[in-house]
Amino acid sequence: MKIRVLIADDDSLIRESLKIILGMDDNIEIVDTVDNGLKAVEMCAKNLIDIALLDIRMPILNGVEAAKKIAENTNCKPLILTTFDEDDYIKDALKNGAKGYILKNNSPEKIINAIKTVYSGNTVMQDEILDKIKEGLNYKKNYIDESIFTERELDIIKAIAEGLSNKEISCKLFISEGTVKNYITNILSKTNLKHRTQIAIYYLKGEA
Template structure:
């Protein structure tokens, strides 16, 4: 079954170019295109959409707000695809539930690979974007206090930092995916963080000090 993708960008040329390029891949089906976040939300609400490629700066509803609405109200996963890598956009998009954040200057192959990875349940953030988000983490969030966690929670944190999905963590630790989700919820509550990507940064910065 093909991955159903919606392309959302206020630039018509970019929309149509992505539609043509991505549509050539037999594993991807382009559900439609949208010029703003509100239109994307409407399409996702009325159709089966697996992945939404969202620009950040758009009229009516930008990509950051659209991410929150789409993730909260539909089954679609969001990949932020933009030429902008400003810190505030990265941070807010991740907090709002974006599963991927890559730049538009990537090759079509990279974008397609990201779509496939996110569809399988992985989180994707290219290195330069990850570094931007890492820099924004406050010192109290980035200081790793191992005494705050149980041994199992530490194992979960380390696995997230390795880039493992919930399914992979479950297999590695011989527990269910539901149990992994419960542990992640506990970790988020203890640290005051809001997203698994922030957990990875929390761990990496804390262990590198």
């Protein structure tokens, strides 16, 4: 089964270029392209779309707001693909449901791999984005109240903040993937967070 992708970007050249490049992969089907965030939300609500590839700055509804609405109201996974790496954009996008944040200067292969990674249930943040979260967003590990977590839960939180998948965490900590998922469920319950991306932000910045 192919990964059904929607492309949302207000630049027609970028939209068409991405449509051609991504569509060359046998595992990806481009459902449609739109030029603003509102159209992206409407498309995801009316169609079976797996990944919404969203630019940040778009008219009517920007990528951050579109990601929030898509994440809240559909099963589609928003993935930010943009040229903008400002701190507020990164923080708000991840906080509001985006499953990844990558820049357009990546190679087509890396963008395709990011789509497949998010589709498989993991989060994608390239190194410079993760660095900005650590450094540009007042990175202070001491913000979190470690007393509410077990030692193993803290290990899981730190591993998620490092960008590790459940499989990678299970290998690192020598526990099963099912056990990792159980720990993540407990962490989400204790923090009232909704998904693992917010856990990473919780650890790196101290706020969900």
